[in-house]
Amino acid sequence: MISSKPVIARFSSIASRLLLASALLLPLFLGLTGFFLDRAFENSLEVAERSRLRGHVNLLMSVAEPITKNEKIHSLRMPVTLSDADFEHPNSGLYSYIFDNQSKLVWRSNSAALSDPPDYKRIAKSNTPGKMLFSEKLLGGNLHFIARYTVKWEDARGTPTPFHFVVAHSADEYTAELKAYRNELWRWLGAAGIFLLIAQTLILRWGLRPLGKLAQALKAMQSGDTSNIAGEHPRELQKIVDNLNQVLEREQALRQRYRNSLADLAHSLKTPLAVLQSKLVEGVESDGELQQIASEQVARMNQVVTYQLQRAVSSQQKGTFRRTRLEPIAQRLFAALQKVYAHKHMEQELDLAPNSIVAGDEQDVMELFGNMLENAFKYGNKQVRVRSFVEDTQLRIDIEDDGPGVPDDQTERILERGQRLDTTIPGQGIGLAVAAEIVRSYEGNISIHRSELGGARFSVCLPILPISS
Template identity: 75%
Template sequence: MPKLKARLSSIAARLLLASAVLLPLFLGLTGYFLNSAFENSLTEAESARLRGHINLLFSVAEPQVQNNRFERLKMPVTLSEADFEHPNSGLYGYIFNGKEKLVWNSNSAALLAPPAFDQVVTKDSPGQLVFSEQLLDKKKHFVASYAVNWEDTSGKPAPFYFVVIHGATEFKAELKAYRQQLWRWLGAAGFFLLIAQVVILRWGLRPLGKLAVALKKMQSGDTSNIAGEHPKELQKIVDNLNQVLEREQALRQRYRNSLADLAHSLKTPLAVLQSRLGQGLESDSELQQIASEQVARMSQVVTYQLQRAVSSQQQGSFRRTRIEPIAQRLFAALQKVYASKQMKQSLELSPNALVAGDEQDIMELLGNLLENAFKYGRSEIRMSSHAVGHQLCIDIEDDGPGVPENQTERILERGQRLDTNQPGQGIGLAVAAEIIRSYDGDIHISRSPLGGARFSIYLPLPTASD
């Protein structure tokens, strides 16, 4: 039973089982109706044949009149139909008079006992051909009878009954031969239909096999989605599956990015703490203040990155954020991390420099770019801003080695770094670029007059409704 259930779980097995059950039933009903139609056709042909024989007898019969009275019918010695002349040929002709007495029979019936009048004649149908099937001598025969009234010279009617009997031997033989041929051909048709069904099923279900192969390749990691062209009935399913897979991959990528961004964002506060603890010069109160500030910063970073991980779009794009306080906090923190460099800092920001963005996003964006400037700059860093149309342009410059023109696009991708001698994972600039794009901003990398790189950030200015 479990094996049968397992087999029936296959679509092909179910369709083949249904075909194996329904096809014989269909062919059986077809054979039954075809046999019935053929048998009715043979019966109609037999009726028409016997009608022709009745007409033959009626046409050659001649009435004999004596003393103005109808005496008898005169029939020719031989008939044109050969079967009426050969004894026991199976075709027999009879004529009965009004007194139910046999007055004539064909030569073929000379050696047979005549049938009973009531068995082969129906009196209630004068002028009509009556066709029936009768058992005569325990054998099936077809009987046709026709009643006619002949009038004598005085107008007195004289009834006569013409009867033709034909054995059913030929009828049965023809019907048997037809049935044998019919069931033979139907059986052959059923066999070939089953073979055709198997071929059609294999051909029709081939796209499902192709889809299974594509899914297996995707599962093994050879492809990231379900590739290939499929029939239109399956294409909608494939497209929907690909959309689900793309969303799932995007979600996983966002989670990975968020974890990487979280780790990257925590580097600066941890570096501040590490550098100050390593110096061991601050008083307990000063150290406690620095630790409190950096722990609060780390808590904000964790909250911010968790919010980004569960949100597919930027939130708070209509907030007003001042640039100068964020820049001062970042400069102060990074100056402690890179205290050994004794970097010269130039902050040329208007106290009213505003952008339409979330404070945490701006903190993350500027923090990553300023950390790069402190890391690669040699002695000087400058940060300035100016309005360009409906955007605020923020320039961050250093006097480091700079960025080659052919590498300005590549370094904005995750994991891409120019200087592998410096510690890092190549995440900061990618995070900055993602934040800028989320606000429909832009970023350009060029050569700074200081000698190093200049990162120009374009963010939207707040509108009156913000």
């Protein structure tokens, strides 16, 4: 059994496929072109032939004179010689005849003197006086073009006498001219086909050269010589190259983020592990004290791991432009936080614009507003309010509470990692920092102001539409 894999591999490139398609379609196109050109030239030869025959018939009628007897026309008188030389040379290929109403030969040209006259009844199946009729017939074994015209001459009494003028021209000249044209036509079309294939091969090589350049740039990047796809490329490929470079940059940034997170995680776990190790080596007075120390350090390690996981997740959303409705997320967060802070009996107010849609991943939006709403519930006294406004291509969300608020000189510091203003309430100062990182990763911004409720107002601006690349 013959495998088809070599054949598939042979035409796996774009150039080979285009050349194969051209090699199959070009002969078909040139064949149709040659066919239509051949038909057009053949029709033009037939039109020219009929025009010449019409001229010959008109010439014969113009020089014919009726012969009368007893005031009746019984024949026609023709000149001894005609102006067209082909009518005078025997067997020249151009012949003329005149027949009477009984299909009897009345006159013939000198060129037809050495050949038998044709049978008019075989030439003409019917007659239409006053109309030029054309046909193709075999005369003497050769094809001839024939023109017929019937004229009725009236005598002195007005009695019409019909006469049939016939001109026959051999088709040898027509056939030879058509054959010569066809030979030249197919010769030139064949040469044009070869030229077009060669030209298309060169054009394909020139046109696909940027793909080879792109492949070299990718190979250089893969080998580590460059960090992205370098060089200038055609407009159609440049968009792909730019998008690939953006993907590569995001992948490199994400990989670096993972490295930093692992380094931070290792550094953060180093201290609590050292404390545990030292206590185990030194020994403690009681199991209760060891349990307390282990519980504290394990809780701290859990906080560190949770934060690093949150930071790793928040770094992945850039470039994933999903559309997330804010209202159902806000409703779920309100319901959950009301249970957690049920002892505070918080009053909640939700006033969202109809088209409050964030161009972001649902988990990121949940993480972002979950941290901020929890902060509002944690530091608010009795009231929390969430409102949204559409401003151009951005959605602004205000989260307000009636708590102590944030001093103006502390608005930047509170968004930093591990920074807390009120240390009396349990917390690690991570939630707002994570929220700020998510907002920045979506190219948005977050600001802190004084709320009308008396506490803090956190304003978050996020793009409604995907960020243009």
